[in-house]
Amino acid sequence: MTHDPAQQEDPKAQLVKRKLEGVEIPLNKQVQAKTATTFLEYVHLVHNALPELNLDEIDTSVTFLKHKFSAPVLIDAMTGGAAPLGKINGNLAIAAEQLSLGMVVGSQRAGLLSDEAADSYAVARRNAPNAFLAANIGGAQLAKGFPLEAARKLVDMIKADALVVHLNPLQELIQPEGEPLYKGVVGRISEFAEKIGVPIIVKEVGAGLSREAALRAEMAGASAVNVSGLGGTSWAGVEQIRAEEREVTDKASLGELFWDWGIPTAAALLEVTKAVRIPVLGSGGLRNGLDIAKCIALGATIGGMAWPMLKRAVISPEVLVEYVKALIGEIRGTMFLVGSRNVEELKRAGYVLTGPLADWRQQRTP
């Protein structure tokens, strides 16, 4: 049976409700990967018993798209679109500003609905006047003809340093009101890259970029890609729950089937970092500073986190700042243990790949 009461709602109200659920469900229900993992557990950094450096002389800073970050940490895309979500964006931005990091706001189409909705994103720039901030629009929106002028408004809304285009074919497939229509997306990314006036970052939302997808994004003019792989928040999981609540049974069972679908984050990094020349970000299931350090050793410039940041941001900015400081301490600690003075050296740190990750590298076709 397929029955969706949501289809009778006003589309604007429906979008705002979806934005609220997009935070409430990951916060209150189990929507992390079930048995799939990031495969980062199969990356072993080689311990250096003779590091010949002191912990306090390690430089964790990185430069990304001409912006200096104090550490290779990105608050990855999450939310906005209604007043309570503005509070979360405000808190995330406080942490980004205080710690000189970067932040991507959530998908911003909802920001065009009202002044209040726009403000739930704009608060990020007010609270983070200097931090790297990226605007966000869906690849599915671009494929459907989202106008360049409207995208410019989204960029202006937060005086963005870059525009993220998120690719979510899995989510569109499962979402009760989803539109799995991606034809034409690459051409639109090219058009935006040429005309929007800020760098474009192409990202997944938790199912990973393959090397082919990353190469197409690079050829279309993306200035960076974020693999955002499997192993953390599952958008098939979020949409499975939404479909079940609405009794959209065909979507609910698709969500069950594809809950753990995707390219594990470490495998995606192996695929992408050697294939493209633009900077690569790693996200999807990163849960501590060691995970971020491993991503960098695999060739990423920065590691991003979404869900762990959300859980702290809803408590207070102070709790989030303390959490991120500890995270940076873990990255620094890892750098000490592998003998890396700075992030460039961490990129060259020795590692061993084992198990399914080594298989992925060896067996991948074509």
Ligand SMILES: Cc1cc2nc3c(=O)[nH]c(=O)nc-3n(C[C@H](O)[C@H](O)[C@H](O)COP(=O)(O)O)c2cc1C
């Ligand atoms: C609550 C929540 C909302 C999200 N909303 C968006 C979004 O609007 N746009 C986007 O590009 N990615 C979005 N994501 C995906 C994240 O940016 C990230 O790619 C993915 O969650 C994997 O990271 P994680 O495992 O650390 O959560 C969202 C993630 C979470 C947890």
